[in-house]
Amino acid sequence: MRSLTIRRPDDWHLHLRDGEMLKGVVGDTSRDFARAIIMPNLVPPVVTTADAIAYKKRIVDAIPAGDRFSPLMTLYLTEGTDADDVEEGKKSGLINAVKLYPAGATTNSHGGVRDFDKVMPVLERMAKIGLPLCVHGEVTTPEVDIFDREAVFIETVLEPLRRRVPELKVTMEHVTTKDGIDYIKSSAGNLAGTLTTHHLIINRNAILVGGIKPHYYCLPVAKRESHRLALRAAAVSGDPRFFLGTDSAPHVDPLKECACGCAGIYTSINTMSCLAHVFEQENALDKLEAFASLNGPAWYGLEPNTETMTLVKRDAPVTFPQKIETGAGPVTVFDPMFPLHWDVER
Numbered sequence: 001m002r003s004l005t006i007r008r009p010d011d012w013h014l015h016l017r018d019g020e021m022l023k024g025v026v027g028d029t030s031r032d033f034a035r036a037i038i039m040p041n042l043v044p045p046v047v048t049t050a051d052a053i054a055y056k057k058r059i060v061d062a063i064p065a066g067d068r069f070s071p072l073m074t075l076y077l078t079e080g081t082d083a084d085d086v087e088e089g090k091k092s093g094l095i096n097a098v099k100l101y102p103a104g105a106t107t108n109s110h111g112g113v114r115d116f117d118k119v120m121p122v123l124e125r126m127a128k129i130g131l132p133l134c135v136h137g138e139v140t141t142p143e144v145d146i147f148d149r150e151a152v153f154i155e156t157v158l159e160p161l162r163r164r165v166p167e168l169k170v171t172m173e174h175v176t177t178k179d180g181i182d183y184i185k186s187s188a189g190n191l192a193g194t195l196t197t198h199h200l201i202i203n204r205n206a207i208l209v210g211g212i213k214p215h216y217y218c219l220p221v222a223k224r225e226s227h228r229l230a231l232r233a234a235a236v237s238g239d240p241r242f243f244l245g246t247d248s249a250p251h252v253d254p255l256k257e258c259a260c261g262c263a264g265i266y267t268s269i270n271t272m273s274c275l276a277h278v279f280e281q282e283n284a285l286d287k288l289e290a291f292a293s294l295n296g297p298a299w300y301g302l303e304p305n306t307e308t309m310t311l312v313k314r315d316a317p318v319t320f321p322q323k324i325e326t327g328a329g330p331v332t333v334f335d336p337m338f339p340l341h342w343d344v345e346r
């Protein structure tokens with residue numbers, strides 16, 4: 001196959017940041033994607049509906065002229081989150097989900113949740129009004145090995161939480177393990193998972209073999225090869241519970257290339273080329289549309305996009321910049337470590 005036309009895709013997990021970084025990166029998403037679920041882990045985080053209204057305006061103002069892109073807003077769940085405010089946000093059509101970061105799990109998560117009892121009233125309200133909870137599924141307990149944090153989270157936090165609020169719709173974000181895939185597949189409903197571009201391509205060797213490679217470091221950290229293969233199988237299966245959330249998470253190079261580098265991989269600019277490559281390798285180009293354009297909207301109760309995107313396979317590799325320049329500084333682009341031939345037709 002040399003050409004593939006799909007409905008225009010959406011990104012169901014994206015970090016756009018704020019200020020100069022936002023201005024520098026939003027165009028890489030709005031060029032290819034019609035909508036994206038915007039993560040709220042700013043400093044300070046997007047906690048209230050009023051915060052989300054203001055942040056959405058800053059995003060919309062930064063979208064390059066002519067691009068058609070709608071940011072879908074989320075709230076950052078804290079132990080002080082007000083259930084009435086969440087409900088108003090959902091009713092107004094602005095808020096599409098609430099994001100749960102266990103305190104300390106990742107970038108700007110210190111304001112997240114420590115005591116789940118304290119957020120029960122909010123979770124119960126969300127279940128009642130049908131608002132999904134997006135979950136960063138890792139425990140932060142220091143005794144738990146970083147490679148086991150997702151599996152332990154499922155067993156000790158997520159499953160008990162879902163038993164307490166069975167009607168709550170939960171999106172397990174950036175699933176990185178076979179344990180996560182199996183858990184989603186075994187659930188009776190109300191559970192779905194996003195998969196990132198990079199976790200379909202790299203395993204943990206990318207970070208550590210031949211020297212430490214900070215631009216392959218993200219959270220949840222990439223796992224061993226058997227997990228990557230489970231993620232790929234889920235992505236190309238067409239199963240409506242799995243869909244794209246890039247977790248594209250820009251940090252300027254000095255904050256990654258240092259003694260204590262930040263977690264995050266920047267994939268917005270080349271995700272669709274990378275995904276077409278992965279799906280072709282898996283003989284599943286016919287499933288790319290479900291993964292990138294259909295399953296996500298169905299889960300969030302939205303219509304798929306009516307516009308289309310055509311991907312074409314070029315003989316010569318398609319090149320992307322190694323870094324993009326933003327007003328905040330340079331951001332290194334994800335290098336899949338193989339040549340990309342699939343190109344988005346413009």
Ligand code: DOR
Nearest residue numbers: 106107218219249263264
């Ligand atoms: O690698 C990551 N980067 N994982 C996250 O969960 C957060 C993100 C960020 O905001 O930088």
Ligand code: ZN
Nearest residue numbers: 015039247249
């Ligand atoms: Zn994220």
